Each structure stands twice: as structure tokens, then as C-alpha cells.
Amino acid sequence: MRTLKYAILGLLNQKEMTGYDLMKQFESTLCEFWSAKHSQIYPELKKLTEEGSVAYKTEPSDNGAEKKIYHITEEGRRDFIDWLSSETKPQPTPKDISRLKIFFCNCLPAEDRKFLLEDQLHKHSSRLKHLRNNQTKFTAVPDSEADEFGDYLVLMGAIMREEMVIEWLRKCLALLG
Amino acid sequence: MRTLKYAILGLLNQKEMTGYDLMKQFESTLCEFWSAKHSQIYPELKKLTEEGSVAYKTEPSDNGAEKKIYHITEEGRRDFIDWLSSETKPQPTPKDISRLKIFFCNCLPAEDRKFLLEDQLHKHSSRLKHLRNNQTKFTAVPDSEADEFGDYLVLMGAIMREEMVIEWLRKCLALLG
DNA sequence: AAGTACATGTAAGTGGTTACATGATTCT
């Protein structure tokens, strides 16, 4: 489905950047709903260049070495907008090892079962704390035309997701008695 | 990480079944947190047989042809329980195309943006309806030692997830003005 | 002298999907 392609095009549509910058974006902002390692990004950029969706200029980096600054082409931008407006088919399964374990939890002795759920509870609680801290960086809801608007929406979604998971785990623990 | 292996072992630990039965389990009960096609299941069963985690007996099926009924071995059961009690490392990203599109939604004209969110809202609403219908099959909370206990917990989790997504999408739509 | 951040790439392997392939039985 070439989703990585569109994630990259979307970012380059916001501003020109290097493969390294893209990697940083995936690690920070997009990490709540997409990820990509540099070993996937660089080959994809090469492919996108060949296909004419992006182009780059070579510049010396802050240190001596060369770096490639990529920007989206008109063709790439059209392709990206087409994808963005196209229908999103219902996705298969967000695979979740933790839920898989909880599904099978009746096989464990009561103590281990409790530990499994409480461990998840701790992990999601600290994750939520971290996300709420990120949210303080927004002093107001960004304008709906600004690039930060999407940031704000998905951060809100991530916070709500963590709150929901925590509530679910608490209910599960309660049912164990 | 061999997660499919443990999903299969967990199911065979509940009761013996064929590859086809396993496929049906993935399609129905497990679909909220794991999935696997028959093209992945059959080779995995072959591998697990070679490794000694499972074994099978051949029986004629309801029609004439032969079928393989798999069961878990003592070795497989030990391996499964070890996995179940082992620590669950925080998972990377549940990749989500829909959130990716919402992240970039400021690139779309107001009308298309609204359509994108409302389309998701419809899909998640009908999904929630379907899940709530499934829940009516439980007349009471199953005993925490029964196989259906896990079923119940993950179904509750799936319902809460859909409710959360719907609430989030509504908030997003409200922010568009 | 060692570690981190910037910067870019390739190779091998895992996990998963789609398509190919076959065959019996039951239902419409």
C-alpha cells in the first residue's frame, strides 16, 4: 500500500528536509501512529527520487560532510493529496501482544495474572504522564490550517487511548477479585 | 519474536483442533488483537511439529478427505506458559493509516477534511454496534478460571477502544468548527 | 579517549499478504 511513501511525502510537503530529519520526525511526532527506521527511509527516498515524487539538492552539513535536502515535487504533491482524499479501507488488526496475553490469562496462577495486568498498568500510566507533559507545549488549540493542528489532534487521540487502556486494565483487575 | 507460535500454542492449549479451526479462531475471537491467514498458519504448524511443541493425528474429515488434528505437547505447554509469564516489552507503534491521514488533514480543503473524519466515525460506529451485539452472548461475567474469561476481557477492551475513538473523532470534528 | 549527534547507506532475515493450486461435500 506504500504507506511509508505517503508519510514521507506528507512530511516533505510541510517543509524540505534530509533523511535524518525525517527519521527524527518519525521518532518524535509521528511515533504515536507510525514508525520507520533510517534503514527503511533512505531506500524509500531513493525510490521516490527515481519515481519523480521528490528531488534533492546536495549541501554541506553543519560539519564538513555532504547532506541531501529533499523536497516534494508538484507530481508528488498531487499524488499525496489524492491519497489523502481517497477512501481509507478498514484496517485489519492492530496487533497487540499484551492483549493476546490477557486473552490467555486464565492459564496463569492468580498471582502472575495480577502481575501481568499491573505491569501493563504501570507502563501505560507513565506513558500517559509523558504524553500529558507533551501537551503542555500547546498553549492553545492551533489554527486548523496550521501544520501543528494535526499534531494536536493525534496527541489528543494518544492521550485518550492511554486513558482508555488504563481504565480497561483497572476493570480487568477488578474482575479478578 | 515468534508471536504467532504462542498464539497457536495458546489456542491448542484450550483444545485440540485443525489448522482450519485455528484460522476460524483468528477470524472470529482473536481478530480484535491478532490475525493470521491460513498461508501463515499451515507452515507454522509444520514448524511447530518439527520443533516438538505440537503433534497431530490424522483423521477423516466430515467429508471424505483427511484432516490433521493438532494438540499441544508437554514441551509446548511449558514453552507457552513461560512466554505468558515473561515480561512484555513495550511495543513499538500500532500503525494507523487513519491517524496518519488525520495528522495531515490540514492539507485538505475544509469539506474533504470533514468527510475524512465523518467517514471514520461511521466505520467505528458500526464496528461498535457489532461488538456490543457480540457482548450480549455473555449473560454473565465468565469465571476467571474459564477459557471464556479472556474472551470477555478483550471484547470489553475492544468496545472501550471503539467508544474512545468515536469520542476522539467527535472532538476533532468539533475543533474544525 | 570515549561517547553522542549528525549523516548516509546496504544486507540478511523475519513476519505477513496475495495469489496460485487442488479437491471433496453441501447447499441453492
Add this chain to the structure above:
DNA sequence: AGAATCATGTAACCACTTACATGTACTT
């Protein structure tokens, strides 16, 4: 006669991860 369900498998391909590989510059 045609479609759906049961039943099992393989092959090609795609997406992604881990490890290999290199080099600069700045910081401790």
C-alpha cells in the same frame, strides 16, 4: 450448474527489523 464451506498446502512478493558499515564533529 454454480457457490459456499471444509481442508491443506506452496510461491512470490512486500514491509519492516536488526545488524553491518563508514565517516565527521562536538562534547565529556
